[in-house]
Amino acid sequence: MSGADLILRGGRVLTMDDSRRVVDALAVRNGRVLLAGTDAEVAATADVDTRVVDLGGNTVVPGMIDAHTHVELTAYARHFWTDIRGRSATEVLARIAELTAERAAGSWIVLQGTFGQDLPTRADLDAAAPAHPVAMRWSMHKQQLNAAAMAASGITRRTVAPPGVRIHRGADGEPTGLIEEGWDLLGWRPPVGGELRDALAETLRELFLRNGVTTVNEVLASAEGARAYQDLAAGRQVPRLGLALTAAPGHQPLVDARDFATLGLRTGFGDDRCRLQAVKIFLDGGRDGAFRSGDLASPAGEWGLLTRTPQALAQELVAAAGAGLQVWVHAIGDLAQECAVSAVEQVATVHPGLDHRMRIEHMANEMYDPDRLRRLVDAGGIAVPNPGFVFAEPDDPARRLPPGATKYGLRTLKRLSGLVPGNSDTAGAQPFSCNPWFVMRCMVLQENRNGVVVSPDESVTIDDALAAFTRDAAYATFREHELGSLEPGKLADLAVVDTDPLTADPRELDRIGTLATVVGGEVVYGTLP
Numbered sequence: 001m002s003g004a005d006l007i008l009r010g011g012r013v014l015t016m017d018d019s020r021r022v023v024d025a026l027a028v029r030n031g032r033v034l035l036a037g038t039d040a041e042v043a044a045t046a047d048v049d050t051r052v053v054d055l056g057g058n059t060v061v062p063g064m065i066d067a068h069t070h071v072e073l074t075a076y077a078r079h080f081w082t083d084i085r086g087r088s089a090t091e092v093l094a095r096i097a098e099l100t101a102e103r104a105a106g107s108w109i110v111l112q113g114t115f116g117q118d119l120p121t122r123a124d125l126d127a128a129a130p131a132h133p134v135a136m137r138w139s140m141h142k143q144q145l146n147a148a149a150m151a152a153s154g155i156t157r158r159t160v161a162p163p164g165v166r167i168h169r170g171a172d173g174e175p176t177g178l179i180e181e182g183w184d185l186l187g188w189r190p191p192v193g194g195e196l197r198d199a200l201a202e203t204l205r206e207l208f209l210r211n212g213v214t215t216v217n218e219v220l221a222s223a224e225g226a227r228a229y230q231d232l233a234a235g236r237q238v239p240r241l242g243l244a245l246t247a248a249p250g251h252q253p254l255v256d257a258r259d260f261a262t263l264g265l266r267t268g269f270g271d272d273r274c275r276l277q278a279v280k281i282f283l284d285g286g287r288d289g290a291f292r293s294g295d296l297a298s299p300a301g302e303w304g305l306l307t308r309t310p311q312a313l314a315q316e317l318v319a320a321a322g323a324g325l326q327v328w329v330h331a332i333g334d335l336a337q338e339c340a341v342s343a344v345e346q347v348a349t350v351h352p353g354l355d356h357r358m359r360i361e362h363m364a365n366e367m368y369d370p371d372r373l374r375r376l377v378d379a380g381g382i383a384v385p386n387p388g389f390v391f392a393e394p395d396d397p398a399r400r401l402p403p404g405a406t407k408y409g410l411r412t413l414k415r416l417s418g419l420v421p422g423n424s425d426t427a428g429a430q431p432f433s434c435n436p437w438f439v440m441r442c443m444v445l446q447e448n449r450n451g452v453v454v455s456p457d458e459s460v461t462i463d464d465a466l467a468a469f470t471r472d473a474a475y476a477t478f479r480e481h482e483l484g485s486l487e488p489g490k491l492a493d494l495a496v497v498d499t500d501p502l503t504a505d506p507r508e509l510d511r512i513g514t515l516a517t518v519v520g521g522e523v524v525y526g527t528l529p
């Protein structure tokens with residue numbers, strides 16, 4: 001038997017295995033972990049061809065796994081839109097004036113802002129850009145359009161909003177240009193081919209590989225994106241990809257929910273570089289469009305936004321489970337979460353004993369009732385909260401939605417289910433969330449951007465946070481047998497970092513630097529010490 005291809009020694013290796021072994025050295029052969037142990041044990045696996053690297057006291061962690069993100073939308077924001085995050089309304093208008101001078105009339109101007117940002121009014125937009133369609137994004141869930149953008153998108157007073165979409169209107173019935181959950185209605189079209197592929201590659205490299213992320217689970221935004229990911233995965237200079245197909249009705253639909261049983265593709269189709277992970281169903285909207293029990297006291301037209309009935313959701317989940325497809329259900333409001341949990345309970349009833357791991361995305365961001373979380377866990381489901389969003393929470397608890405809910409119930413979730421799958425879930429509004437060390441800091445400190453602690457009782461330990469982005473995210477994607485810890489036989493995905501996170505000051509977590517990112521035993525970012 002031949003020896004190791006690569007040995008990393010002279011450092012600390014956090015295996016993140018069940019007993020949380022910390023060892024000195026690691027041996028890799030054929031892209032997989034051969035041994036994790038003492039320098040002497042690992043040295044015994046060497047032969048004449050082995051590359052031996054001295055870690056110089058640096059730390060090795062398992063490659064980070066992002067369980068849910070939107071690389072394609074983030075790449076659009078990074079490469080094809082204009083970043084206005086943190087800019088005042090006056091600065092934004094000045095930027096629009098520059099862009100209208102540079103671009104031909106009729107060409108789109110898309111501006112990426114962030115949650116809760118004060119942006120110019122519709123009247124200011126119309127005055128600044130009478131001949132250019134302009135869309136300002138607070139997030140994927142909410143945009144403001146000018147008159148030219150509505151004309152270019154064919155949105156008029158006669159436009160009927162599709163299920164789950166809200167077109168805001170004035171007292172006169174005319175659309176105001178404020179759109180919720182309706183990005184797909186816009187006439188803006190993403191670039192295609194090499195231009196898109198290069199943007200995705202750059203985004204995967206600079207926001208993910210650079211931060212030690214070796215597996216990205218991506219909510220696909222277009223068929224063109226799906227093609228580009230397959231090309232990029234073949235080149236092996238990107239993280240491993242788990243792709244989620246979005247189901248109609250909802251954002252950027254690629255598959256009809258009625259097709260689950262006839263597609264013939266199961267979770268895991270593909271290979272260990274690029275595979276089908278899940279289908280994603282948007283059930284309700286974002287923060288403003290969440291479906292909450294308080295809505296029931298209002299006229300139905302003012303309720304949160306639902307894309308389908310609870311009965312339809314349950315049928316879709318049962319069909320997907322039967323087909324072997326994992327589903328990620330986007331559900332933010334408590335009533336949406338109740339519908340989603342009930343649907344997962346129906347899966348457990350119809351398919352008893354099936355290891356389905358149906359996921360509810362964003363659950364526990366707004367935690368109303370720990371018992372609902374327990375029911376999900378008992379039914380074999382997984383809650384995937386997004387702790388990085390704590391950063392954007394208002395200082396004033398009264399302004400956090402909804403009043404009275406516990407935000408980011410991470411400790412409760414860890415206690416009930418044993419896992420808090422790590423993820424960035426950004427579509428351009430918070431690209432820094434792609435750095436898992438930033439999200440881990442949020443998990444441990446529960447602080448917003450101004451240092452206000454949002455949920456002091458729901459913080460978790462650094463070990464829990466590191467487990468979130470390794471073991472827990474692997475389990476949430478059915479990959480715990482090959483990813484998530486550094487144990488013999490598992491894929492050799494790892495990051496060499498300049499600080500041992502387990503002994504770091506939590507305030508310094510987001511400053512941890514990645515020296516090298518290794519996928520399948522090959523360095524894909526940085527250099528080994």
Ligand SMILES: [Zn+2]
Pocket residue numbers: 068069070219425426
């Ligand atoms: Zn998302």
